[in-house]
Amino acid sequence: MPLPEKMPLALIEDDEIVRQATSQWLQLDGHQVLEFADGESALNQLPPDFPGIIISDVRLPDIDGMALLPRLLERHPEIPVILITGHGDVDMAVKALRDGAFDFVEKPFDPARLLQTVARALETRRSQTAQQDRHAYLAQAEGLEKVLIGRSEAMVRLRQQLLKVAAIDTNVIIYGETGCGKELVAHCLHQFSTRNQREFVPINCAAIPENLFESELFGHEAGAFTGAVKRRVGKLEYADQGTLFLDEVESMPLNMQVKVLRALQENTVERVGGNRPIHIDLRVIAAAKEDLHHHPEFRQDLFYRLNVAQLYLPPLAERSEDILLLFDHYTHQVNPDTRLPSPSDQQALMRYPWPGNVRELKNIATRFALDPSLTVGEILASRPNLTTEPSSATLPLAIQVQNFERKVIHECLQRHHGSIIDALEELDLPRRTLNQKMQKYGLSRSDYT
Template structure:
């Protein structure tokens, strides 16, 4: 972005005239203001690429206008002019976000040099902003995370609420559900975009090396430590540290992580220096953290520190309606990654995919699609292209069946519940299904309990017990 429109604000008419004439001669669109209040009003009304402000003006001074511009129009570059070449003015101006400053009197060549440098800076800034927009677009919730099911809509709502803050997030879900993808989406849609996203799998590193990976070490800290090493916390400075499989972290290391979360500082192994860290923590696990806390394998205080905002990712079998969109996404991705021709998925193959149990979740689906795409002899995937999928094993009920209807309703209801806090789910769900079932059968049998018991295939005494337990009102019938 080249600089084209410039605002000059100075209470000295001669300064305004000289700068305006010189800059217009170079082809810039120049407007002038005679005091700070007028400059602020002009900035409110239109955009300027560069503002050249005198530090001392009637009304609002140059630093006041600088602060206003930085808050309202951060893309506008500001150059401060001052007649007093004091350290205080220079430091204050630069600290408040000025691009540069000039000490009066100055040669126009000095201003030309600053504008030339500012033009290059503006172009770099525009390129960075464009890159950020592209990254955010790539990692927007709608593009990087596929699915419109109700279960995923609940996840999207939580993501939208937490992405812009620095709040700690704990992502739970089975392996292959996309926990790191969620963590990256949080980072890419946060103010920390442009800073590092560092991922560490706590289960993939031996426990004796995990502390070193997190906090680093000083030279000579142990045998073989010939150089200083920075850990993941320092590498993620200003950005996000994603701690995957946090449930596998050793207890002794959990205490040190808790201290980092509380104090926001670390010490390298073998070192004495306290290092302040500015890092957002996003953690993930495929384990039941509540049970781990009860079993004393995970610290309760650390769990509550991490579980400020929980995000529970549904399994693929809990959102089967998303499978067609995921298949289409992975087919397009396979075409780009492997350089193959466009491939479609036949309706029969899609039904087979929807019926599979998918213990490996979305990751397993992606691998399955990649393998079938590479080996497919034509442009249409059929059921024969998925020989490892058994349609009769772990299959999903027919979409129109009673089982499928109950399954969908359960998925919808359970997606709104915090299952980690429940201990009687089976009994609760069973009662909610039994009560309407018995009511309906009793109505069909005209409240004849003998006949109702026959229809249900249970003993009459069992039916009576259930009627009492579930508090079902039964009208007396002469045939009973």
């Protein structure tokens, strides 16, 4: 479902003059405001799927904000609730933060301060709503869409092309960068083909020593060479009636390319040390990182034999709208209760260039799901500084600062086992500031006690 560009704000304030003035400030800032003079009216009139945020005074005629808060959160568990408090209500408001309030603003308040808090709450709400939308998509996905996940135009087109190619019993070349999921696509071609009841046989051409390549593909007879104590069926023969997947096919030695070409042309193989041709009927799917047509060490006659159909897998950087969707999918696989990535986490995910593509994203998502103390920025910053991967310096300065600040507060709370008083003394912060930062970074005292 598309996300609303402007989320509504529910304003609960019994003082009509204050309510009207506050509503006017919010409307001038471009917000749609729903006004309520008391808590019960808001509870009765706000729908369960209210898509916005709630701003409520603590002092109300029928029910005070402290009693209203749990009732609001019971009906709207994820909704950000901002409390407006008088000076004497600050301790009460701090307690409300522990009970689930998003933040509080003291009276008399600067409109700019309120608008900043509202902006943060709306950003959090948008993140929640977007994640709910992504989870709904993942839950409803079926068939090929459940395996090749993505709503980007590139992924929609890939799924359409794959189903067409799968139905035609012909050889295919899959192009894509490392980590894009070429073997997964090859497996889908097999599963959606008429050969899906027979074997899918993958072989990585770059991982086989050259002196073992022929035996691996064609098999051998007993006694064919030293160590060949019994007959072995090769990959081509084993894939008979099914699908052979040649990953990193550009790494296949030239002398083997000739033999593979002949086997595909004649539909026969001969085991090493044998004389009897064995008939095979298989479909070959090859995967490569570079264009085989212009590869200096790849035979053009073999290229034309394989290149009956082509599929191109876009790198993750070319389908950025799928990044958060895939991140949610992989974190949920590891831990269904994984915390919501914060706005800064999401910014870090969207800014990172993903040289390792989906494989790298899965690794980051797994670490995020397994260690609640880490932010995405910290995980990315801790990765090896290889020439193919950027260091933390590629992250915006603001995110690096936030990551460092969160780490300092997290480690302080760990040392003091969640004691706020001890943390305040060590960090030399006002209590209100520490509470705001803990709320901002998703840190809860209960996680450390």
